[in-house]
Every structure is written in structure tokens, then in C-alpha cells.
Amino acid sequence: MSTPSDSYVLHDHSPSTDNDDVDSLPSISSSILDSDDSEYDDNESDAQKEWEQSLEQLQLLMNLVLIPFAGKFLGRKFAYWSWGRYMEWAHGVKVQWYNKTLFNIAGWIGAASTVSVSV
Numbered sequence: 203m204s205t206p207s208d209s210y211v212l213h214d215h216s217p218s219t220d221n222d223d224v225d226s227l228p229s230i231s232s233s234i235l236d237s238d239d240s241e242y243d244d245n246e247s248d249a250q251k252e253w254e255q256s257l258e259q260l261q262l263l264m265n266l267v268l269i270p271f272a273g274k275f276l277g278r279k280f281a282y283w284s285w286g287r288y289m290e291w292a293h294g295v296k297v298q299w300y301n302k303t304l305f306n307i308a309g310w311i312g313a314a315s316t317v318s319v320s321v
Contacts, residue, residue, distance in 0.1 A: 274313040282309075 286297035299305045 271313055275309060278309050278313060 289295045289297050
């Protein structure tokens with residue numbers, strides 16, 4: 203029968219302190235490494251700046267053009283729809299749009315004509 207201390211024996215296998223393999227490898231001067239890193243960092247920061255400028259331009263396009271235009275168009279559509287429902291409910295008048303294409307084109311033109319961009 204074995205004792206508990208025999209079954210859990212850990213052997214100390216420390217790595218050798220022989221650095222012959224590492225010493226035989228060619229070395230690169232640290233100035234070359236530093237210059238490559240700085241060029242990489244400059245290119246990365248330039249790309250990051252361009253990316254941020256592109257995002258800012260897209261945000262300005264959305265905030266100054268697309269959102270107001272969509273808001274006016276959808277607001278007009280909702281106003282006409284709600285006005286038609288009110289007229290049917292309160293006054294018993296059926297509101298019909300005879301030419302939906304012309305109605306939609308007029309809505310687009312009306313929404314586009316009043317969009318103003320001020321910087």
C-alpha cells in the first residue's frame with residue numbers, strides 16, 4: 203500500500219538557464235522596430251481620422267436632410283389620413299383620393315420644396 207504523500211509527489215522541472223538557442227538568433231536593432239511602429243501608428247491614426255470624418259458627414263446628412271424630409275412627408279401623410287378619418291366620423295363625409303399617384307407626387311414635391319438647410 204502506498205502512502206498519500208507518494209501519490210502526489212510533484213517533481214521540480216525548472217527550465218534550463220541555457221540561452222544558447224536565443225543567443226544564436228539574429229537580432230534587429232530597436233531603432234528599426236521603433237520607426238516601423240511609428241509609421242504604423244501614423245497610418246492607423248490617419249485612417250481613424252478619415253473614418254470619424256466620414257461618420258460625421260453621414261450624421262450631418264441624416265440630421266440636416268433625410269430626417270426632416272422624411273418627417274415632413276410622413277407628417278403630411280398622417281395629417282391627410284387623420285383629417286379623412288375625422289371628416290368621416292364627425293361629418294359623415296367620405297374623403298377619397300381619386301388619383302393616388304398624383305397625390306403622392308404632390309406630397310413629395312410639397313415636402314421637398316420646404317426643406318431648407320441652414321449651416
